[in-house]
Amino acid sequence: MSILTVENLRKVYSTRFGGNQVEALKNVNFSVDEGEYVAIMGESGSGKTTLLKTIARIIKPIGGAISLSGENVSRMNGSRYAKEVSAVLTDRISLDNCTAWDVVAMGRNPHTGFFGSLTAEDRRRVRESLEACDAWMLRDRLFHRLSDGQKQKVLIARGLCQSTPVLLLDEPTSHLDIFYKMEVLQTLRTQCVREGKTVICTLHEPDLAVKCCDRLVLVKGDRILACGDTGQIVQSRAMEELYGFSGRQFDPVLGLAEFPAAGGKDVFLAGAEE
Ligand code: ADP
Ligand code: MG
Secondary structure, three states: EEEEEEEEEEEEEEEHHHHHEEEEEEEEEEEEEEEEEEEEEEEOOOOHHHHHHHHHHOOOOOOEEEEOOOOHHHHOOOOHHOOOOOEEEOOOOOOOOHHHHHHHHHHHHHOOOOOOOOOHHHHHHHHHHHHHOOOOOOOOEHHHOHHHHHHHHHHHHHHHHOOOOOOEEEOOOOOOOHHHHHHHHOOOHHHHHOOOOOEEOOOOHHHHHHHOOOEEEEEOOEEEEEEEEHHHHHOOOOHHHOOOOOOOEEEEEEEEEEEOOOOOOOOOOOOOOO
16 A cells, blocks of 8 residues: 655755756656655756655645645644654754764654653663664764764664654665665665565665665656666666666666776687586
8 A cells, every 4th residue: 555655746946046947856756655665766966855855844845745645745734744754864963962862862752742851662762763773882972973874873763763654764875884784774674574664765776776675766857767666677677777877787687787898809708518
């Protein structure tokens, strides 16, 4: 069943001093099923962050509709929406002098009362979220002194701690080494499989997306080039079109990219069975 539906979404940015307008999203349509792990992919500037921020209601579209379980999200009030959708974005807010535990506890804001005091249940959720991201040992460390990978784990834990059915993440693997990338993607996979969460993230690694995501949404220019099950997208060779790979530059099954020949000689290989 569809949990999120995006219909004819359009966003135009006005540039400063009345210059040209930038059409970031043009009639974007796609839907996501409950519990799916979705990667939004596309070259830089194609509108992925705009799409996520529009779904997160951080920016307003100029046209189209976003529905959550059939309900238009523009009609939901902010506190209710914060219990349905959490977002881990790349905009870095200042979190100086907060411990990792404090940062994750902020995720409970939509659930705490007027004074924001945490109940035993809230504290349990903070602990569970830190543990799910393998970050419990970081709980007393100052957030601004953590490494990029450790910060990313803590921010994802904060997103989990909001206890929403839908989790949006903008580039959760950027600036991380391969070990952290895989750990983050595995944590998100576990959330889908064990907790039934719907995870929608932007990714820049076709090889990892092909291996771990259920559905791919490919954004090219200001529109959706393809959207569907990972297997179907791989078969359709849309990934090559997305990144402009030609010939054998990309193995869609393994998600491996190859460098084009640097020029020069052809090599003839002969082999025989033993
Ligand atoms: P991506 O995340 O795929 O790199 P973005 O959504 O950040 O793409 O940007 C899509 C397009 O919108 C780009 O051309 C970008 O320059 C433009 N854009 C993004 N944010 C703004 C903004 N606040 N004002 C004007 N143009 C913007
Ligand atoms: Mg972006």
